[in-house]
Amino acid sequence: MNFSELYTCSSSLCSYSPNGYYLGRCSGNRLFVQGSDALQLLHVFSNEQVVTEVEWSPDSMLIVCAQKKAGIVQIWSLNDPGSWKCKIDTGCVGLEKTLWAPDSRSVLLISKFYLRLDIWCLWNKSVVHIDHPKKPRSSDDDWSKHNVVGVSTISFTADGKYLAIARREKCKDIVSIYQCQSWEYVKSFQADTINLAGLNWAPDASTLCVWDCNLAYKCLLYSPSGALLRSFSPEDPSVQCHLGIRCVQWSPDSKLLAIGGYDQKVRLLNHLTWQEIVGWTHSKTMAEKTRTCAVYQERPLNLESIVHDDFRDTATDTAYAVVSSFEIQNTKPDPSKPNPKIGVVMMAFGSQHLATLNENMPHAIWVWNLATLSLKAVLLQLEPVRCCTWDPHPSETRLALCTGTDKIYFWTPQGCISVRVPNQASSSLSIGQVSWHPAGGTLLFSSRDTVLISGVSMAGVSLGGFTFSEFFKKGKTFRPKKKFVPGTLKYSLHKQAQASLNAGKNLRYAVRLPPGEDLNDWIAVHVVDFFNRINLIYGTVCDYCLVESCPIMSGGQKFEYLWCDGVKFKKPVRLPAPKYISFLMDWIEDQINNEELFPVRVDVPFPKSFGSLSRKILTRLFRVFVHVYIHHFDRIISIGAEPHVNTCYKHFYYFITEFDLVSAKELEPLKDMTARICNDPVPPPDEMISYEEINLALGLPHDFGLNHQKLQATASAAARSRSPHMAAASTRSPQHVSSR
Ligand SMILES: [Zn+2]
CATH class of the missing domain: 2.130.10.10 (YVTN repeat-like/Quinoprotein amine dehydrogenase)
Structure with a gap:
């Protein structure tokens, strides 16, 4: 963004x-x-x-x-x-x-x-x-100032031909129609209301909707000639119903009329019979079993300090989580005040959805599906919602909202996202209004007092809706993940490496070769592990890394990588980033699945070329880090994955520097960032995390795997199998790829 x-x-x-x-x-x-x-x-x-x-x-x-x-x-x-x-x-x-x-x-x-x-x-x-034009009832309302709330006493037909205006004459409500060309008076008729509160033409100018003050729940539908088509009052008047209608909104196609009441209900009328087709309540809780909607709750995020300069300003400190149990905060209105803050105060029609806000639940936005007439989503915000609006672009289903903080929020059918607006001003931002460009795609948002910010383009904005842990749970990766088979040597090494990571230790300890272990085994395990993890990280951005957005495989302005495999691409070629990374991942997959290069059995020795091959693999994996950090870190931040990616990067960096596996020249693009985050103290040469500590963290017996011989024995018991890297076999035909 x-x-x-x-x-x-x-x-x-x-x-x-x-x-x-x-x-x-x-x-x-x-x-x-x-x-x-x-x-x-x-x-x-x-x-x-x-x-x-x-x-x-x-x-x-x-x-x-x-x-x-x-x-x-x-x-x-x-x-x-x-x-x-x-x-x-x-x-x-x-x-x-x-x-x-x-x-x-x-x-x-x-x-x-x-x-x-x-x-x-x-x-x-x-x-x-x-x-004597009538004053709309809620003209002083906070909500009606910045939102389309459907309360007005002056309404033009969409074709611009007629004006309908509500007037008060001799204690009677009069609706007067004027012709807009010459401002000629056409006609007037008396509305059957106690004290008319608002009127609104249907977008197709076929019907004029008039509603009464809060003494009666009454909505009247008139033809342009003033004939009463229907007087609507709910059949099930609840106790609060006598408080009447709060706002009225036509759907853009004029086929539905939404009525929001003080009774906290939204009723939809159809345009043929003007019967109520559905009545929606805004309930505080919903039983999980009967619930059809997703509930997104905004939660504070504990991010590690933001490390990448370019994204420091936009890193958001809240993210949405999909929650199963929740209770919506419900404020009690003060009955002594003249305009109680209760009931449906905002209704906004999108192309397929209706968004609503019930004022005594100011933290919640409700999104209703108009095709299935059911609740689609509820967004629970940390702060009361101030403004909420749909992207007018016909092919986008995107709701933007703000809550008077420095963040803006989006809902799409795919999920929700919170985006922090970079603030170059000295005072803090309090965004109280958002509006879309008439063609959609670009947002204008302004803070109450003095500043305005314009989101120039929404291109490439990632709308996820998953927190990273949920993303992780879904196991979405760019390539199928390699698995280690339990009981094998590699599995236990892998587990040890994982445990030292999870133990929250200085990662510099975690990468050291455990005493008695074979260096090649240790490197092989890490290569596969890093492939899996970087695969996962790239999987979270690959929908946004497109030929159009990333036409070259670059790491900022200064670095560009050319692909060369010596077979299909004999000379280095410029490729779009997604193509380059795809070739790169395919190539690595082929290498680590090749049992001659990455032996599975203990009795098969590592090839002489293993050192240079693992260097090449790790060098190429590093380039994926470079591209993700420099070009797609906004996406990583938006799903709250930054701490994970940073930890993964640190681990990777310590590993390759511990064994000198990637040249300093390759590390150049992320040099500044590396200096900032990879600053764990260098431990004394002979110190490591002990096996006991690792086992403890894993919940294993303290002497588990203490002795390498024992491990070997376990391994040989398991048919002397190292680790079949093919556990998640690729169905792709192998490519013979060499590289420059
Ligand atoms: Zn990219």
Whole structure:
């Protein structure tokens, strides 16, 4: 994930233009317009006062900057930035809110206290007044400020032809329809409501939905001509139902209407009969047996200190774990307050899912599958969710959210991820708003006070959803793992090596040749072990190491590796990283499965070339480390695997330096990082971890394997078998590969 630098911005006033070409942000009284791709500054407009609201015209050509305190708006043109100017002074009526009309040539100004609505036509300077517009009930709500919550009393049809506006006249709720071309009044009808709370056109303009205040759970559906199609109230009014509807949202195809209530339920109505097709509850707990969803819980991570400079800024300190038992924190609303923080406050339709938030469970996001009408996932955050939004790109199913921390979170059907935003600012980041580029793929996120960050590109972002231990459990590797057969000599050596690792000792001890052991055996065991582990590490990034993303096998700018096997590739060739690594792993697999090179039986001696061959294998394995560390470490961090990879690297590094198996020149690309992490003290020459310690760590008798002869005896008892490396035999035909 790439991040832009930080930009200043007041009160989160920043947004993409509807066509996606521009980014507008306000800082104090200035409006900055940048190109959305390269973020180059295009225009700076100076307003008279501090800007309190900024809105792009639908055609992306004009920007209105409201300055509430002074009661003025200034409008700027991108077509004619030098000379075209517009300023409207609302005078004594004041200014509450501004809105663009769909034609981009009229601007709607709502006066203070919603006394009246003025529609200013910029092209002929005429004004149309509409008296007594209704104030949407939750206009002061934190949630409705930054989220599409479906609460409004002014609604345009998606084709831009009609405006529906809720008004209050003589203690009655009136819905008035205007034609947007000439602002001609079309008609009005009285809504069958006690105190209308909101209205909303279906995206296809076929239906207008109107709902009542919290004294009644009532949702009314009208045709554009004002005929009542259906009045919906739940059939099972619960105790809390009389608190009514909190928000209403149409699905993008107009086929579903979602109603979120104070009763903490989401009800979906179908567009044919307007019957309730499903009612979803947000329950605190769910029995594991009946649960159909995955529950992801954000948890703090104890990372080793971050070692790689490039990733220090983005290493996240939390990760998601899939949990089986959980209880969602439920806050008790204060009944004495006028707007109780209870019930469904946010509903967001994605292409196949609906995301919801129940305000008295502010840490949980619920994702419902619209095809199966069942709960798909629950995300349990450490902090209350502040904003949550779907990637608009039609082929992406991706939900982004933030919780007022320095992290942003993503849910996809494959899983969840937490990403920390690099912070070059002196103050800490508190991201309270996220919005997608209109075409998707790029995110804009802003912290409440002064900074704005733009995630320039999401390309290559890894969305895992597994913590590394779960990844490990799944055993996903790039190549099948080699196994050691229990009871063989290699198995016990392998176990010893593992135990000294697990014992949390100085790894420099762990790599030393145990007394009486054969050096070639010790090296052979480690080669196979390192192959398996590096295989596993590469397996976690291989989905992201593609021909497009890694067209050459490189380790940063300075190092590039060319492949040459002397058979198929007689001369060194430039290969994309995934191809190179694939050849490399195939080649190593062939070597370690060749019983002449890696003898399985104790009576078969190691070949003379064993030393140079194991050097070559380890040198090539090191190159995989180089590529992963330099090009894919964001992925490693995102699944919380950094400590594991670092430990594995340290072990590898100590091993190859202990026996001088890889040349210093090869180690160059990771030299700085190595100096930082491989700094365990060098032990005195004759000290090692004792076998007793290793056995203890393994839970074996303390004298197990103490005597090499005994081991040999065990080994010969097991048909004098060293270790069949072929345990997980490859079905691939052997390649005869030599290397430069
Ligand atoms: Zn790569």
